[in-house]
Amino acid sequence: MQTSSGIHPHSRLEDAQGVLFGSVMAAFGAMLLGSAGLITGQLAGLALLVAQATGYGFGPVYLVLSLPFYGFGYRRMGLGFLRRTVAAVLLMVATSMLLPQLVAFDALHPGAAAVLAGFVSGAGLLALFRHRTSLGGIGAVALDLQDRLGLKAGWVQMGFDAVLFAAALAVLPLDRVLWSALGAAVLNLVIAINHRRDRYIV
Template sequence: MTFLLETAPADRHAPREDVQGLVVGTLLVALSVQFLQASQLITGQIAGLSLLTAYWGGWSFGAVFFVLNLPFYTVAIYRMGWRFTLKTFAAVGALTLWTSLLPQVMQLSDLHPGAAAVLAGVTAGIGLLVLFRHGATLGGVGIVAVWLQDTRGIKAGWVQLGFDACVFTLAIFLFSPATVGWSLLGAIVTNVVIATNHRRDRYIAT
């Protein structure tokens, strides 16, 4: 059974619309990563785990993010279908590209961590909403969260926030309390945006 985020079969986006949605959604999330990295903050989900790993090992966020997402594609194929999986794979690849390119064309400085957290939370939340609307996620926990919302009615935002609690528990051992606190604020903003705006009665599984 394939689960698609759409209001009805007649409302399915055309391929060109999906491409636009994937580009816009991943660009917004890539921008959120720039806000976070400008203030040495982290986020939740697999992106947060990737940032932790990148900070710890000195590796590229995009490369770590891509690798950590690979095991979740098996879940996506069997639970969400090939259409969803291929879109998600494309979104992860696009985000990997944008996070490598953006630092070369823009540099953020003198950014208060509170501002960085809120801006990152809002841009990431909106970016993920765009991806959800076009039948994709950024892999990882997002795959499980969307599946649970579409099949069990459990809000995706709350599922992701639960995983975020685990990520921030690990962050306590690597970052100062202030950094973890501001980062947690950003993650809360992201998930509140998703939980408030991603409605199962509007975007249902068919």
């Protein structure tokens, strides 16, 4: 189908494969981090930190933590976005619970886990973004605060991550926090370089 503006939107099948790919890659990235005792930024990082501190699985923890944020996504992006986001989160959670039964690591250097997770998760998030989907979380709140209070969304997210990594120091060894910061930097770099609306039209 072609719109009046000449833009070819994704078909439902293309959206479905994009959401599936992005969700599975995000789950695999979280598995890499969790297997190496690392975290990342945003809500996924908080879920990993809670999971490591309590022994609960990453997937269920993420699902519970993400519930309060869906209202922000619906208010900003509408029902279609909310449906795709809920589907993506459920797929990621289910995959994260299945992967440990299918994949295991005999050796996993935390530096390798950090960089590979940044690449894998970045690719997954790009796929989700390009199919008008997300994994919910802090980003929607940051955008809402920007609209209502004038706070820059980027600064809100950076502030959350700063508090998260500071809290991680009470749970994780310093070297694991530093490796985690490297992974988060790689992930953000992948998104910053590749998520350009002027270069990609959905």
